[in-house]
Amino acid sequence: MSVLIFLENWDGKFKKLSFELASYGFKLAEMLNTEPVAITLGNVASDELKKIGKYGINRMIHIQGNEINSFDSQLFNSIIAHVAEKEKSTVIILSNNNTGKAIAPRLSVRLKAGLGAGVNNLPRN
Amino acid sequence: MKILVCISHVPDTTTKIKFTDNCTKLDLNGIQWIINPWDELSLTRALELKDDPSSGVKKVTVAHVGLANSEPTIRKALAIGADDAIRVNAEPSDAYYVAAQLASIVKNEPFDIILCGIESSDYNGSTVGGMLAEFLGYPSVSSVSALKVENGNVLIYHEIDGGKEIISVPVPFIAVVQKGIAKEPRIAAMRGIMMARTKPLKVVEAVSCAPLTQFLSYELPRPRAVCKFIDPENPGQLIELLQNEAKII
Numbered sequence: 372m373s374v375l376i377f378l379e380n381w382d383g384k385f386k387k388l389s390f391e392l393a394s395y396g397f398k399l400a401e402m403l404n405t406e407p408v409a410i411t412l413g414n415v416a417s418d419e420l421k422k423i424g425k426y427g428i429n430r431m432i433h434i435q436g437n438e439i440n441s442f443d444s445q446l447f448n449s450i451i452a453h454v455a456e457k458e459k460s461t462v463i464i465l466s467n468n469n470t471g472k473a474i475a476p477r478l479s480v481r482l483k484a485g486l487g488a489g490v491n492n493l494p495r496n
Numbered sequence: 497m498k499i500l501v502c503i504s505h506v507p508d509t510t511t512k513i514k515f516t517d518n519c520t521k522l523d524l525n526g527i528q529w530i531i532n533p534w535d536e537l538s539l540t541r542a543l544e545l546k547d548d549p550s551s552g553v554k555k556v557t558v559a560h561v562g563l564a565n566s567e568p569t570i571r572k573a574l575a576i577g578a579d580d581a582i583r584v585n586a587e588p589s590d591a592y593y594v595a596a597q598l599a600s601i602v603k604n605e606p607f608d609i610i611l612c613g614i615e616s617s618d619y620n621g622s623t624v625g626g627m628l629a630e631f632l633g634y635p636s637v638s639s640v641s642a643l644k645v646e647n648g649n650v651l652i653y654h655e656i657d658g659g660k661e662i663i664s665v666p667v668p669f670i671a672v673v674q675k676g677i678a679k680e681p682r683i684a685a686m687r688g689i690m691m692a693r694t695k696p697l698k699v700v701e702a703v704s705c706a707p708l709t710q711f712l713s714y715e716l717p718r719p720r721a722v723c724k725f726i727d728p729e730n731p732g733q734l735i736e737l738l739q740n741e742a743k744i745i
Contacts, residue, residue: 473636476595486708488623
């Protein structure tokens, strides 16, 4: 069981948004008594990956390859869905930006998982 | 080339929203219903393409998931210029359910370009277009701000963080459109309104699909607090308020 956090990177760098998601995922995993796991796709230097650890994330899945250097919602969806199944994720967290809005609906259908859009708080219970 | 425009039936954007049944249902009294503004812009762009003979677009169909009370909204889309319409006769319970119904329409009658507004102005979910693409296994492009057909090739202007990219997409595909797709929504002319009465509006029954989410209750945003003005000569008062009232320092 896990909470999977998709962390987008911009030319190999994380932004404030990435750290907010990591922090949110960590708190949610704590509430659910499960493990937060982050995933990022594309070339990211190890120093940059380590920054996520400051937000309570001890495990990061980093996938690289020429095919994922540019964004493709179908491909990104397939990869994240595969990892979510492997990690037995009960919640997947994505940002509410263009990338998240392109992937999350596809993931919802692929995994037959309910989608909450524009979430701005932790669950009440 | 055929274009399908998916439309939502939403409360007018000036509606004063109220809830009933202990905040579990929207109070429908007095609501004026309109085509979702983003969908109306999608329809406008689809019709602009149809008006241009070089685009190869021959037909524009609108699709909607909703009960019979949404038919005036669909007729408005026909009055604006859509050739025909399909209504899935069902309560649109959640985005997954709506996308499943729209996918069923496309499986029965294929379209080359499917346009969805980036979000509906009621739930602001931004989800149906992407879900529909996944149901159909079609490529999709989100945040589309322009769509052109040049020499049979479809070019899409896609907003990305910090910029814009132009991409070519093979049909069939789904475009989730946003600001910029059309300058202003097209207004129905009297002739269009008269013609809309006789244009085909096919009603189909829903396919079996269980929604994945359920709305438990709604809350209105908190009213804005009254603004307090502090004399610039009295910074102590500001500190006192931040410490004891706002409790942020």
